[in-house]
Each structure stands twice: as structure tokens, then as C-alpha cells.
Amino acid sequence: MFPLGNKELKIGILGMTEGNGHPYSWSAIFNGYNKEYMDLCEFPVIPQYLYKQPEHTFGIEGAHITHICCTGFAEREMAEKVAKAANIPNVVDDPLDMIGEVDAVICATDVADEHIDRCRPFLEAGIPMFIDKPLVNNEDDLRTFVQWRKEGKMFLTSSSLRYSKEMEIFHENHYELGRLMYICQPMLKKYETYGIHALEMIYPLLGQGFISAQNTGTYEQAMVHLKHKSGCYVDIAQGIGMAGAGTLIIGSAGSRYVDDGDTFYGFKKQLAKFVHWLRTGEEPFPFEETVELMKLVIAGLRSREEGAREVFLSEIDVEY
Numbered sequence: 001m002f003p004l005g006n007k008e009l010k011i012g013i014l015g016m017t018e019g020n021g022h023p024y025s026w027s028a029i030f031n032g033y034n035k036e037y038m039d040l041c042e043f044p045v046i047p048q049y050l051y052k053q054p055e056h057t058f059g060i061e062g063a064h065i066t067h068i069c070c071t072g073f074a075e076r077e078m079a080e081k082v083a084k085a086a087n088i089p090n091v092v093d094d095p096l097d098m099i100g101e102v103d104a105v106i107c108a109t110d111v112a113d114e115h116i117d118r119c120r121p122f123l124e125a126g127i128p129m130f131i132d133k134p135l136v137n138n139e140d141d142l143r144t145f146v147q148w149r150k151e152g153k154m155f156l157t158s159s160s161l162r163y164s165k166e167m168e169i170f171h172e173n174h175y176e177l178g179r180l181m182y183i184c185q186p187m188l189k190k191y192e193t194y195g196i197h198a199l200e201m202i203y204p205l206l207g208q209g210f211i212s213a214q215n216t217g218t219y220e221q222a223m224v225h226l227k228h229k230s231g232c233y234v235d236i237a238q239g240i241g242m243a244g245a246g247t248l249i250i251g252s253a254g255s256r257y258v259d260d261g262d263t264f265y266g267f268k269k270q271l272a273k274f275v276h277w278l279r280t281g282e283e284p285f286p287f288e289e290t291v292e293l294m295k296l297v298i299a300g301l302r303s304r305e306e307g308a309r310e311v312f313l314s315e316i317d318v319e320y
Helices: 022-031 045-050 075-085 112-124 139-150 165-172 191-206 263-280 287-305
Strands: 009-015 063-070 104-107 129-131 155-157 180-184 210-215 221-228 233-239 247-251 255-258
Touching (some): 009 022, 009 263, 045 263, 063 075, 104 112, 112 129, 139 287, 155 263, 165 191, 165 255, 180 191, 191 221, 191 233, 191 247, 191 287
Parallel strands (some): 129 155, 180 233
Antiparallel strands (some): 180 247, 210 221, 221 233, 247 255
16 A cells, blocks of 8 residues: 555666666665676766765665666666666566565656556556656657556656755745846756756746747757746757756846756655655655646657747646
8 A cells, every 4th residue: 555654665676778877876875886896887977976975875764676677778687787786686587577576666767758668567556656757758658647647656757956956955045046037057968868857957946837948959959948937038958968067047136056066965865755755655746847847848859840949838738
């Protein structure tokens, strides 16, 4: 029965997709790591930030990653490597083998097109899930997840940058800046997978009420312009091979440039919020925010595909 209360939680993790090493890092945050095998991680940035953390920062009380399955990229070989690096006791070849063995599942893959198929068996079996960002990248899949939510299926999704250590203080209190008028949020990689990082980094500053998205860029280099009902404008400059940068916030009375440098903090807080939700049923933020964020993802992609047309969120016919 959900919520799961104070029981010892056994969590399965699904992964991975090319270029995404979350099963390594997220599993290590729960379980700690074996340095001998973590040194062999194909994603060198992951050991770099894990090794900066003192031992006592690893672990989320009463919860462990106990099963892993990697389908879609390197299969059993990759699952075995992650299991050794992050102290995961059970490797399975078929994701369905986790059903009946775990209390919850993390879908640690960032290819949104795959999330319906990857998550359906677990959600239909009543297993609560955390689903990596972005949840979806098209209207039909968003409609499916919204319907599942209405049916009582339990899942969370978010970007870890919602929990940026440096940005958190501005989410609650930016009064010294006056009325927010402009935000510039650069982001590395492509809008399909990392656009949600930029969106969710700045979303708590403004809250619900985004009106439209216009993408004047390309697949390789996005340039997304957003309008919010408050009158604030947002630009997301993003590109494959481009370095990331901090957030420029400009208000009527002042401005700030806010950098983010603690990947571990954001990931751990995101996963700790997931565990708290599993135990209590208390969501970290309303699902309506997820729906609006996914509409922004969809609108940005649709605008690019339709010659940089301004796409209004009201055109995306999904309501929750």
C-alpha cells in the first residue's frame, strides 16, 4: 500500500542510455561506491564529483538500490559494471524480474520517447516510480502520463537543477531584485534532453503561468524564448558542445548572476525527496507544475520544427 511508511526500501534502477550515467551516480548516492570499480566509469565527471564528497554524505536512510537492469545500451555487461561500482547486489536481464522484488523503481534514462514503454509495466503493477527528465517530449505521451496520474498511478519526475544549491535561496526570496523582468539561462547539450534542466532551474522563480515558447535555433544549437504571465521574459541558449553557465536574473531593482557548482547536492536532494514521497505520499511540488514544464519542452521542440513559430501552451490540449 502506498505510501510505504518506515519500512526498509528496496529500490530497482533501470538504465541506461548512451551519454547518460545516472545509474552510476544515483546508485552511489544511495549505496556508496567501490572506488576500484568506480574508477572504470565511462563518464569521468561522475567519479570527479563523487570523490569530492566525504563518506558520511552518502546514503539515504532506510533505502537502497537493490536491483539493476540495463536494457537499450550495453545490456548485461553495463549492468554488471554499475552494480560493482555502486554496491548493487542483484543484476537482472529483464526489467519485469524486478516486479515482486522491489518497493519502487527509478527509470534513470533520459530518452523521453522510451518512458511510456519502460514505465508501463511497473505503473500498471502498482509500483511507484521516479522517472528521469524529461518525462515526455510529445503531446500524446504527456496525455498518457496525465491519464495514468488521474487513474492513481504513482510517479514523480524532476530535474536535479530544481534543487540547485545556489539557486534555492532565490526561489523563496528575491525581493531585493524587484519585479523580475528578464532571465537568461544557458545550458549545455540539446534541448530534447537538457532543455528541462534550464526550464526547471528557473521555473520556481516565476511559478505557473508560462504563455508560449519560440525556438529560433536548430537541433544542434537551440535558442528558446519564453513568455510568462508576470511579464518576465526568459531566454534559453543551448548547444551541443557548448559549455554550461549560470543564471542571469534581472529585475526592476537589481540583478544577480547565480552559478551552480554542486551536482551531488542537487542529485541527492532530488532522490531524498523521492524517498520522502515514497514514505509519506507528500509530493515535493504539485503535478500541475510537471504538466506545464512538459508543455514548455513540447512547445520548444514544436516551434523549431515549424520554422520558429511562437507556440502557445494553450495549443497543447492536455489538462490535469
